[in-house]
Amino acid sequence: MDKVRIVIVDDSPFLISLLRNILTEHGFQVVGIAGTREEVIKVVEETRPTLVTMDMTMPGTDGFECTREVHKIDPDIKVIMISSMLDDEIVREAKENKISACIQKPVEPDELFSTIKRVLDTEELYRFLKEDSFVMFKEAMVNGFGKMVKAPLTFREDFINTKEFKSKGLTVIIGIIGKFSGRLLIDLSKETAVNIVSELSNKEAPDKEDVMIAIAELVNVVAGNACSYVNMKEKSLGLRISPPTVLFGESVHVSAPDYKTHAVIAETKFGELLLDVGFTRGEERWT
Amino acid sequence: MDVKHVNPFIESFMSVMPQLGFSSVKKGELSVKTQELNNSGVIIIVGIVGQIRGNVAYAISMSNAKKIASTMMMGMPVDELNDMAQSALSELTNMLTANAATCFAAINVTLDISTPTLLYGEDIVAKMSSNQVLCIQLFADDIPIDINIAFEK
Secondary structure: OOOOEEEEEOOOHHHHHHHHHHHHHOOOEEEEEEOOHHHHHHHHHHHOOOEEEEEOEEOOEEHHHHHHHHHHHOOOOEEEEEEOOOOHHHHHHHHHOOOOEEEEOOOOHHHHHHHHHHHHHHHHHHHHHHHHOHHHHHHHHHHHHHHHOOOOOEEOOOEEEOOOEEOOEEEEEEEEEOOOEEEEEEEEEHHHHHHHHHHHHOOOOOOHHHHHHHHHHHHHHHHHHHHHHHHHHOHHHOOEEOOOEEEEOOOOEEOOOOOOEEEEEEEEOOEEEEEEEEEEOOOOOOO | OOHHHHHHHHHHHHHHHHHOOOOOEEEEEEEEEOOOEEEEEEEEEEEEEEOOOEEEEEEEOHHHHHHHHHHHOOOOOOOOOOHHHHHHHHHHHHHHHHHHHHHHHHOOOOEEEOOOEEEEEEEEEEEOOOOOEEEEEEEEOOEEEEEEEEEOO
């Protein structure tokens, strides 16, 4: 992880030089320094660092205000706050301001290094879960469907879901909980559900209860397998799933969460199913 | 499923709602539902894992959901359940469930929660994961909110 580009925000030349030495010794590249709100905006705008170390107290401003300025420029820039005072109240405010971690002064080189490493690793894990894991959910759906219903399944093109949609009739929701949390949702029409369950149970006309239980189980298998694949790839995500909830109705709208989700339509001989999976870092554990 | 598992949700409601601008909170009836839940309006599902595994479904009628969203948004009129109102309600259930999780921790039950999923419509039938669902009705400024709790044990 060398050549990570860092901006130091501090008003004390002594601390700047100290931090610069620690960071450079650990293979990071210090691309800028700033000591006022105006300098923070200018330097971050110009250098677009990966990470900023943020002093808490500065003349005419504070670390929270400057963090908000950094995130106005690029919300993906990670901020690590360095403060002589650290209590629950400051930690709470730091979280509210999307600060990734806090370190208490005096700065220990090892602690600074391991904190930066943890923040960057977490970022990579989140990116993996958000962007790359969807393929595993699709794989689990193909496998689950293949094993349980013994029918092939083909996907249309993936898309990003940001809007609410009207359910086709039956929606199954499973909460996903781990280092980051989210949810999986599969939506299908009543006819598709009945077709699938007829095949599964060898019954011409399964009753409503059977349909709900069987579809819930199918979705449970898909979500469980998918999260196992993801955990195998990235153990520290530690994903676990809540039991399925099945909802149905003629005019049920499923609202878009506050984060984007990956979605795809699966085509089967029984009809279409929508797979929709998303994660957010809202509930992320801090340490 | 244990009736004492309802208390953290009541405690959470009593502490969170006043912070969001509701001046009175009170407890209503506790009931056990064995069948599917049938609701019109807004239903928000939050998943739970940990020492307890299950789901919580918050159910509010459409007109009451708008009133709650409006109070949360400092009295801004909410004529339709737009993105902002949906987001406010999702956040509300996130806060209520997260606070309940903190109350569970106080009785040595650790659990984690998923993100909420909000659905709305007429005659929504929900089948939750356990055969028994505990339903506690709670009121904020006399607006009823049903909290349906389905835990696996």
